[in-house]
Amino acid sequence: MLPALAFGTILLALSPGAAEAETPMTAEEFDAYVTGRTLTFGTGGVPYGVEQFKQGRRVLWAFIGEECREGVWHPQGEQICFVYEDEPRTHCWYFWMTDEGLRARFAEDGPGDELYEIEQSARPMFCPGPQIGA
Numbered sequence: 001m002l003p004a005l006a007f008g009t010i011l012l013a014l015s016p017g018a019a020e021a022e023t024p025m026t027a028e029e030f031d032a033y034v035t036g037r038t039l040t041f042g043t044g045g046v047p048y049g050v051e052q053f054k055q056g057r058r059v060l061w062a063f064i065g066e067e068c069r070e071g072v073w074h075p076q077g078e079q080i081c082f083v084y085e086d087e088p089r090t091h092c093w094y095f096w097m098t099d100e101g102l103r104a105r106f107a108e109d110g111p112g113d114e115l116y117e118i119e120q121s122a123r124p125m126f127c128p129g130p131q132i133g134a
């Protein structure tokens with residue numbers, strides 16, 4: 001019985017994605033993956049928001065159905081943190097790769113606050129401005 005149990009443990013340890021799911025991406029890995037891409041993130045089976053990652057750690061973010069906001073990202077330990085032009089508060093996340101793509105967990109909340117990549121594109125985001133004449 002012990003050899004079968006040991007073999008199962010080895011297979012689990014070697015299975016694809018087992019280590020990656022628990023190991024946050026470094027800032028260099030994150031930068032290499034996201035720069036030049038526009039990623040759509042979802043949560044709970046629905047789209048959540050879209051972020052365009054530009055050169056120099058600059059970003060453009062929009063919640064689904066809302067206006068775009070510019071910002072920047074920077075590493076903080078194992079976290080990737082974002083600051084946007086309209087809000088001085090820093091938003092930090094843990095990012096890691098899975099077989100299905102990029103995943104993110106908000107650093108300040110419990111395990112339920114997780115986003116996952118549902119689409120990616122090399123096209124820039126479309127950001128309509130505020131209503132004119134309103």
